[in-house]
Amino acid sequence: MTRYDLVAATGCATGVAHTFMAEEALEKTAKKMGYSIKVETHGQTGVEHELTPEEIKNAKGVIVASDIDVGTDRFAGKRLVSVPVARGVKEPEKLIKEALSSNTPIYKEGHEAKTSTSNNNVGKKFGNKIYTSLMNGVSHMLPFVVAGGVLLAISFFWGINSADPKSNEYNQFAAMLNTIGSTTMNLMVPVLAAFIAEALAKRTGLVVGFAAGMITFNGGGGFLGAIVGGYLAAIVVLLLQRIFKPLPDKEFRGLKAIFLFPVLGVFITGTIMFLLNTPIKALNLGLMSWLKGFENSSPILLGIIVGVMCASDFGGPINKAAYVTGTALLAQGNYYFMAGVSAACIAPPLATGFAVLMNRKAYSRDERTAGYVNFLLGSTHITEGAIPFAAKHPLWNIPVFMVGSSIAAVLSYVSRITVPAPHGGFIILPLVNKPFLWVLWIVIGALVSGILLAMIAGRFAKKNGGVTAGSNVDIFGGNENSSATKATSTTDKVEKLDHDPADILDIKNIKVNVDVKNRDDALKYLADLAVTNNLANDSQKVFTSYQAREKEGSTGMNDGFAIPHAQSDAINKSSMLVLKLKNPIDWHSLDGKKIDTVISFLIPQVDSNEHLKYLSNTAKLLTHKDFIAALKQANTPQAIMDLFTNKK
Secondary structure: OOOOOEEEEEEOOOOOOHHHHHHHHHHHHHHHHOOOEEEEEEEOOEEEOOOOHHHHHHOOEEEEEEOOOOOOHHHOOOEEEEEOHHHHHHOHHHHHHHHHOOOOOEOOOOOOOEOOHHHOOHHHHHHHHHHHHHHHHHHHHHHHHHHHHHHHHHHHHHOOOOOOOOOOOOOHHHHHHHHHHHHHHHOHHHHHHHHHHHHHHHHHHHHHHHHHHHHHHHOOOHHHHHHHHHHHHHHHHHHHHHHOOOOOHHHHHHHHHHHHHHHHHHHHHHHHHHHHHHHHHHHHHHHHHHHHHHHHHOHHHHHHHHHHHHOOOOOOHHHHHHHHHHHHHHHOOOOHHHHHHHHHHHHHHHHHHHHHHHOHHHOOHHHHHHHHHHHHHHHOOOHHHHHHHHHHOHHHHHHHHHHHHHHHHHHHHHOOOOOOOOOOHHHHHHHOOOHHHHHHHHHHHHHHHHHHHHHHHHHHHHHOOOOOOOOOOOOOOOOOOOOOOOOOOOOOOOOOOOOOHHHHEEEEEEEEEEOOOOHHHHHHHHHHHHHHOOOEOOHHHHHHHHHHHHHHOOOEOOOOEEOOEEEEOOEOOOEEEEEEEEEEEOOOOOOOOOEEEEEEEEEEOOOOOHHHHHHHHHHHHOOOHHHHHHHHHOOOHHHHHHHHHHOO
């Protein structure tokens, strides 16, 4: 069985894009950092790459990047970092470091997991739990909304009254579709309540939450009632578990799980929801009436609000708030609101496609590919493809996305366009009352954003020295730690660095005129040198670690440099070694050239990942042509030491 340094689980409310983008970001970053990882995904098609107990047991750390409940109790006894799925996309390196850090506490079953250094106060932990449980409900609700909504919308092909036996438009098949669709749509309320409660109070919470959802549905509470009922069910179940905790599990576990908790939970929650139904119904109807009035009195303002909400976090809580409101109104026969929501969600990914078409030189190869793919994603109402572009320059790009989404939403509302289906993008055009006009408004909004995005990308590319057609800039906004990064000038000055490589370099660890035949010989020489200089206690272990790292991807860079690194329990302390080779050797380098200079890093098994900063800064030094030229000319240990120390 393969052993992994890290295991992770990802999941988002829709289970479509964020889930797999977080998976890719974690896998890509872990590989770049020299770690092995397995990521379990919780998408709409179910759980993929499911983690086994043995894989979890052997892992050094766990990352949960999810907006839904992925079951954290199985990670008890491991260092666990839990964050929303968006942070898995944006901050994979930070999460990996925290999961492996000795400062991260061991997770205990039933306790709160570490939520990263930026989220470790009680208020934020509580807020994250509330958000995660809500998204768990939304995640399970959405398939019911989409399936039911689309079938219901298709029934209207035969006429708006095709399900009414008294109407001339009546069609038996359409009536059947209408019944199936509306029944499925109606399940959104109890399912939302059930899975909110399930995320907080597990299986008993699911039962009680479903009952609360059915009660509020029958009482007209709508999705507001579902949210109230879900959290109420969870609170009641958790209180019952605390009250009956003195009863020993060994004798009463079955009685509590099968009888006491569900019966008392449903009775208490149901009674409270029965009493709350009237005010919740009034509030729900008032809210829907207010929004409907908004459509008629201030469609421009409504479009701006919806556009800003949908483009602010791309599938996050603000975006989902607009979407859930749209589906709730859709269930009540309001098809206008969803037209603006869908338009605002479709525009951003299309905008990225237009941007890379208009200014190809400002984007890397990976970014251009992502932009082209976003034409497809956007056309099917998947907004999340715009996230990497938004994350790259968020203060500039997110407002630009908001502008385009607002334009698309405003024009849809002003034109009184109706969209009777909650998802599908351009696939459901036959169901739209003004399909060509709706597409035109969306394209106009996307074009405006695309033009602005292209201009911003061009500005940053010019500022940073440009992006070449063949460059491979990290699409998630990070920098590849390689000398492939373009130098802006041959006379660049190298600034003083934090985590200066010179801090871990000793002159005795610099060797010149080293005679080796190939890459393995060089790695064996480094391993032996580490033991000789008391940096490690087992040469074979260090050599094996070097080889394992090279199998994951060559450390040969450009311009004749290689940066191999080894991490092992045989290594005593973080150190840097430098070899100047007598004859260049093959190393499968990025530019295909032979290697004549080796800069190596030794990393203890228990490491705070400080070595990554030293390694990164060394790679940055190798982007400066002055430094490269000086290092090539340095032929003594002292000269090399002085070069790293002074960097002149």
